[in-house]
Amino acid sequence: MEEKELFILIISVTIILLLLGLFILILFVFYQKRLLINKTKLEKLQSETLKSQLEIQEHTLKNISQEIHDNVGQVLTLAKLNLATTVIEESASAEKIKTSQQLIGKAIQDLRDLSRSLNTDYVKEMGLIRAIEYELALLKKTGTIETGFAIDGSTVRLGKQKELILFRIVQEAIHNVIRHANASVLNTAILFSKDKMEIVIYDNGKGFDLGPLTDPDNSSFGLGLRNMQARAALIGAHFFLYSSPGAGTKLQLQLPLNNTTDETTAKN
Numbered sequence: 457m458e459e460k461e462l463f464i465l466i467i468s469v470t471i472i473l474l475l476l477g478l479f480i481l482i483l484f485v486f487y488q489k490r491l492l493i494n495k496t497k498l499e500k501l502q503s504e505t506l507k508s509q510l511e512i513q514e515h516t517l518k519n520i521s522q523e524i525h526d527n528v529g530q531v532l533t534l535a536k537l538n539l540a541t542t543v544i545e546e547s548a549s550a551e552k553i554k555t556s557q558q559l560i561g562k563a564i565q566d567l568r569d570l571s572r573s574l575n576t577d578y579v580k581e582m583g584l585i586r587a588i589e590y591e592l593a594l595l596k597k598t599g600t601i602e603t604g605f606a607i608d609g610s611t612v613r614l615g616k617q618k619e620l621i622l623f624r625i626v627q628e629a630i631h632n633v634i635r636h637a638n639a640s641v642l643n644t645a646i647l648f649s650k651d652k653m654e655i656v657i658y659d660n661g662k663g664f665d666l667g668p669l670t671d672p673d674n675s676s677f678g679l680g681l682r683n684m685q686a687r688a689a690l691i692g693a694h695f696f697l698y699s700s701p702g703a704g705t706k707l708q709l710q711l712p713l714n715n716t717t718d719e720t721t722a723k724n
Contacts, residue, residue, distance in 0.1 A: 535560055569594050576620065584619035585611060585646060588626055592644060595630060602641045609648030612713060618691045622655065622709065625684045629657050629707050632680060637661025637705060652713055658706040663699045 579587045585607065592603045613619070626644070633642050639661030647654040669678045681697065688695040688709055699705040 533564060579623055580616040580620055583613065584623055587619075587623045588644060588646070591623075591627055591630060592642075595634070595642070601634070601639060604641070604643040606643075606645045607648075608645065611646075611648055612653065614653070614711070618711075621687050621691050622693070622711070625687055625709065626655060626657065628680060628684055633657075633659045633661060633705070636664075639704070648713075650713075653711045655709040656706065657708075658704060660704045663701050663703045663705055665701060666697065666699055669697075 582590065589605060592605050595601055596603045614622070630642065633639050637659050639659035641660045643658055645654075645656045647656070669681065685695040691711065693709050693711040696708040696710070697705070698708070
């Protein structure tokens with residue numbers, strides 16, 4: 457009788473332990489599922505927030521572009537015309553007036569270039585490749601950095617919104633080189649293959665240590681780079697950055713073409 461009771465006790469304890477283990481497993485699976493749901497909701501919220509920020513930014517840039525074109529540009533044009541109609545007999549003063557006209561003319565052209573670069577509609581109509589070419593041409597015109605640009609493969613239009621986001625990333629990268637890299641050469645390449653498009657930007661500047669970028673306690677470092685990475689993720693692009701002190705910097709963007717809405721294709 458004692459053996460039978462002991463056997464029943466062992467069976468009962470085993471069943472209880474199995475049920476307890478099953479219960480814990482169910483709780484664990486449920487908890488993991490909730491974590492996944494919350495993570496998905498958070499990622500969706502972050503994505504929607506970033507989209508809203510980009511829309512506000514583009515709207516602001518468009519307004520600034522319009523303001524430059526309609527007001528500042530016109531004021532400078534009137535100032536230039538006013539100088540042109542000023543009669544100066546003294547040769548020294550005439551030379552100063554002429555120099556002032558030239559400087560104002562350059563300012564007008566620079567503002568027009570800036571206005572086009574900021575204007576969302578203009579960038580969308582130009583397309584990604586022409587917009588990048590235009591941006592590099594503006595940089596080369598300053599005479600501070602030698603630029604190179606290359607395209608390989610059959611070009612594909614990605615849809616205006618994706619091209620605009622990619623252009624803003626490239627634009628930010630170029631401005632980072634101007635502000636921080638102390639570079640004399642900046643090269644850009646766009647590569648098209650069957651399944652992806654790749655943008656590579658590299659300079660011969662001073663480079664920097666990437667370590668702080670991976671430090672969660674140093675979120676203020678490389679804020680612009682983090683924003684670029686977030687923008688890339690928004691359209692399904694992969695963002696890679698390579699740099700070290702004294703060795704320049706290389707930025708690489710990869711966008712799977714099967715995630716895009718192709719508009720036109722042309723052979724280069």
